[in-house]
Amino acid sequence: MAIPTELTADALARVDDAGLASSTSARVSPWRTRLGSLPWPIVPFLIFCFVLEIVPVTILIRDSFRELGMGAFTLRNYAALAEPLYWHSLRNSVLLSAGTALLGAFWGALVAAAIVRERGRAQRWLMGLVATTSNFSGIPLALAFIAVLGASGFITLLVRTLFGFRLYPQNFTLYSWTGLTLVYLYFQIPLMVLLFLPAIARLKPQWQEAAAMLGASSWVFWRRVGLPVMAAPFTAALALLFANALGAYATAWGLSGGKLSLFTIQIAFEVNGDVSFDPGKASAMSLTLALLMAVSILVAQLLARRTQRWLV
Amino acid sequence: MVSLIPVAETALPGSRRSRRSTGAVLLRVALIAAALYLALPLLATVAFSLATVWSRTIVPEGFTFDWYNAAIADDRFWPTTIRTLQATTAAAIISPLLVVPALLMVHLRAPRWKPWLEFLSIVPWALPGVVLALAMIRAYISPFNVSRPGLLILTYVLLSLPFMFRSIDAALSAIDARTLSEAAQMLGAGWFDIGRRVLLPGIMPGLMSGILLIAALGAGEYALASLMAGSGWKTFPIYQAQAQSVDGRIASALAVIGLFYTLVVSLSLLFIAGRNQNRGGTAGLPIAANK
Incomplete structure (x- = not known):
């Protein structure tokens, strides 16, 4: 045809x-x-999305502009985001997400590049490990890290027995921002590998051969061809990792039970708190979070579309 | 799989070779460090769940199955497990019933609807658990007092839309559903036969990976379960959280039970993706869910 x-x-x-x-x-x-x-045949799908997406989000938007979510029109719910409690939690969330996204993206990209070079059984084992750990998160993940790096965790005991070095409580605690960063990296790395592997696997060997034939060293190849082509999929994955950490709740809750103030934890407090529940404020916080997530997912989508032109 | 550095390894002069091997060493180190980083917490959880006492010495002082017995003998184990399986099964039935007909229609008859459906299917990615819980409570639970478990299941269906839509869409694109069904029609097949012999086998890998991702989602979902259904309808992850605040070793046993389930689901996903690399076996990833 x-x-x-x-x-x-x-x-x-x-x-x-x-x-x-x-x-x-x-x-x-x-x-x-x-x-x-x-x-x-698409009508049930449309009705479902209307009832479970459009209506609830619309109600959140409406509530966010009303006093206590039901009174007169107000902008005070959004102004409340400037209060130290909420502002700090938002800042913590953004910093933690950006930090773990960057660390996870660089480390995960190296791991993806290394896995592509492996073959046969080693590659299958590594992919199995990555696939399993990408689904290991939330409450059990917090527990697993307590078993490794908690006050009487495996590494803590190992370091103390071998080097006589006491991690707790002065030098390190898992229930800190450093600790939480380590735990978040655990789900960022496998996600990065899964996101980045298809892109790096499609980096055509012919390009490298062509470059070598034209006299380019592998350093020149990477600087002029490899890295520029990988920049878009890398940034796309980075944006998704950021969103991934920003929306996370159960892992931090399981680890610190709310002692580390994150934005999702503050929202959950608002939802759960029987006495001080202010639906207006909770809605404004929720929409702020959803907007941040939407922007990073949009960036990822646009970059992914650009990637498709190069890596077919 | 493609080798990254296919250029003849020995033919290059010394300086380039050494630079390349520093790169290779760096990759190797990153890989081994990551493998240890990912494997250690898994192994520690398993060891912790089997240890009698493990808080003074590097290796556990003894091994026992007591924590598993205690975890399963608890009154909460079976009810919460069954609820999680119920919610997962229900979501795994409803989600394809919504997505498959819509996508078939889009691929066979009405392609101009695709951008709209694609947009609607990706929106849940931007709505983390705590936000969805608040939205559902404000929209349906507090004004109408709808069934909380029912709404929780529908919210799981919503969370599954991004990956269910993508994996079935990829499968339908990969088999070129329109051309195939037209060809089948020209050969005299009725719509029933086309559905059963052409379309269903074609979308099977996509459908299976979508369902497996729902299975992984349901087994670990905590935010929505605790904030929406809460104390009235406790699921397995809520039992895990409660056990964790009482006894770490029983919680470890529960974590290993959950991990075993996740392992089976993840390896099945990998198997499907490996067998159907060109048929949309690799589904979208569950971003932010369960984290």
Whole structure:
């Protein structure tokens, strides 16, 4: 066939729609034409998204502009974000997410590059480890780190027995920002590997051969070709890692039970707190978080689209 | 898999070789460090769950199955496990029923709807558990007092949309559903036969990986379960959290039970993805869920 399939598909769809529309409603109004041609198998999906996505988000937006989520119109709920309690938790969340995203992205990219070079059984074992650990998170992950780096964890005891060095309580504690960073890295690294592996596996060996034939050393190849091509998928993955950590709640809750103030934990406090529950403030915080997540996911999507041009 | 450095290893002069091998060493170190970093907490959890006492010496003082017996004998074990399996199964049935017909229609008849459906399917990525819980409580639980477990299951369906949509979409694109079904039609197949013999086998890998991701999601989801359903309908992760605040060793035994389940699910996913590299076996990733 000479005609590209997408063009045919589109053209056929238009013919389809026109045919259906003219048979049901003789082109009365554009709206009736639209309704007449509504493909019914997608209706349940649309209803579901309306009920569980659009309605709840709309209610959050409405509540965020009302006093206590039900009174008169106000902007005070958003102004409350400037209060130290909320502002610090937001700052903590952003810093922790950015830090673990950067560390996880660099480390994970190296791991992905190393896994691509492995073959056979070693590669299968490593992929198994990455796939399993990418699904290991939340409450049990916090526990696992307590078993390794807690006050009587394996590493803590090992360091004390071998080197006579006491980690706790002066030199290190797991229930700190450093500790939480280590725990977050545990789910950032496998995610980075899974996100970045397809991109780095498609880096065409022919490019490297061509570059070598033109006299480029592998350093020149990476600086001029490899890294520029990998920049977009790397940044896309970085943005997703940031969103991944920003929305996290159970892991930090399981580790510190709210002693480390993160934005998600503050929102959960608002939802759970029977006495001080202010739906207006909670909604404003929720929307702020959702907006930050949406922006980073959008960035990732746009960059991923750019990547597809290079790495087919 | 493609080797990154396919250029003849021996033919290059010394200086380049040594530079490349420093790169190789760096990759090797990063890989081994990461493997240890990822494996150690898993192994420690297993060891902790089997140890009699493990707080003074580097290796446990003895081994026992007592913590597993205690974890399973607890009154909360079976009810919470069954609830988690119920929620997972229900979500795994509802999600494909919404996504498969919609995507079939988009691929076969109405491609102009695709951008809209794609957008709607990705929105849940931007809504973390705590935000979704608040939204559902404000929209449905406090005004209408709807069934909390029912709403929790529907919210799990919502969380599954990004990866369910992507994996089935990828599978349908990979088999070129439209061309195949037209070809089948020309050969005289009815729609029933096309569905059963052409489309269903084609989307099977995508469908299976979507369902497995729901299985992984349901077994570890804590934020929504605790904030939405809470004390009235405790799921397995809530039992895990409660056990953890009482006894770390019983909690470790529960963590290992959950881990074993996750291991089976993850390896099945990997297996499907490996067998169907060109048929959309690799699904979208569950970002932010469960973390």
